[in-house]
Amino acid sequence: MELSIIIVNYNTCRLTCDAIQSVLQSVTAFAYEVIIVDNHSTDSSVETITKLFPEVCLIKNEENVGFAKANNQAIAVSSGKYILLLNSDTIIKPDTLQVMVSYMNEHPKVGASGCKVMLPDGSLDKACKRGFPTPSASFYYLTGLSKIFPNKARFNMYQLTHLDPDQSYQVDCLVGAFMVVRSETIKQVGLLDEEFFMYGEDVDWCYRIKQSGWEIIYYPYTSIIHYKGASSKRKPYKIVYEFHRAMYLFHKKHYQKRYPLVVNLFVYGGIVLKLLLAMMQNARKRLR
Numbered sequence: 001m002e003l004s005i006i007i008v009n010y011n012t013c014r015l016t017c018d019a020i021q022s023v024l025q026s027v028t029a030f031a032y033e034v035i036i037v038d039n040h041s042t043d044s045s046v047e048t049i050t051k052l053f054p055e056v057c058l059i060k061n062e063e064n065v066g067f068a069k070a071n072n073q074a075i076a077v078s079s080g081k082y083i084l085l086l087n088s089d090t091i092i093k094p095d096t097l098q099v100m101v102s103y104m105n106e107h108p109k110v111g112a113s114g115c116k117v118m119l120p121d122g123s124l125d126k127a128c129k130r131g132f133p134t135p136s137a138s139f140y141y142l143t144g145l146s147k148i149f150p151n152k153a154r155f156n157m158y159q160l161t162h163l164d165p166d167q168s169y170q171v172d173c174l175v176g177a178f179m180v181v182r183s184e185t186i187k188q189v190g191l192l193d194e195e196f197f198m199y200g201e202d203v204d205w206c207y208r209i210k211q212s213g214w215e216i217i218y219y220p221y222t223s224i225i226h227y228k229g230a231s232s233k234r235k236p237y238k239i240v241y242e243f244h245r246a247m248y249l250f251h252k253k254h255y256q257k258r259y260p261l262v263v264n265l266f267v268y269g270g271i272v273l274k275l276l277l278a279m280m281q282n283a284r285k286r287l288r
Contacts, residue, residue, distance in 0.1 A: 002030035004080030037070040068192040068201040087177035099222040111185035111214025114174035116223040129218040176202030200246025244275040
């Protein structure tokens with residue numbers, strides 16, 4: 001088995017079925033398996049996937065265990081040389097799997113790779129090639145300096161907008177919506193950190209992969225579509241909370257001991273302020 005494709009589903013029946021269908025339409029010269037983990041959906045996901053795609057492996061959870069833990073469940077039963085984390089709200093091209101696996105086979109020092117990820121409007125999902133959210137990178141991003149100086153490397157350490165999205169290069173971080181990871185790498189660095197419920201686990205994983213000496217490559221010679229936030233602009237409060245909680249967890253785990261107290265207080269204060277503003281903005285959208 002060359003590739004194990006893992007999709008976590010939570011009440012996204014139609015999107016997940018479309019994602020599975022795009023996978024099954026792939027043209028490959030190798031064998032792959034598809035593992036779906038359902039996080040206790042309340043829609044018709046389980047029944048529909050079972051009926052339409054009897055060839056896939058379906059893991060049915062009795063509760064929503066989160067994105068990281070659900071992926072870990074699938075990795076534990078997978079048998080592929082490579083693991084592909086694939087979001088349920090994505091559509092891949094017929095050549096995507098072949099292009100990415102061929103690249104990984106030809107580059108044994110690469111621990112993880114990701115392709116170009118496009119949004120439905122044709123723009124790039126900038127999360128598909130990122131730097132780590134260091135305090136300085138986060139400051140330049142959150143204050144808008146990265147947008148004011150989009151071609152300056154110093155101010156774009158996070159989203160890397162100064163780099164050509166049509167060229168391949170090493171990056172710090174990929175996006176969990178599409179990430180090919182070598183099984184050998186996972187054995188060395190460990191599974192996804194389940195302390196992250198649904199955000200930040202991809203950044204944390206990439207950090208550990210790089211710390212272990214593996215290369216992480218952005219490879220844009222195939223692409224997928226990511227229907228990011230397609231369901232609603234009004235996010236449940238838990239999603240907003242978990243997004244900001246992931247920022248806190250990542251900084252505490254990897255950066256807190258490396259920076260003085262004043263920097264850490266500044267970072268944590270910024271996260272709290274950003275969370276409060278996001279909650280207020282979300283509340284206003286719900287009232288409309």
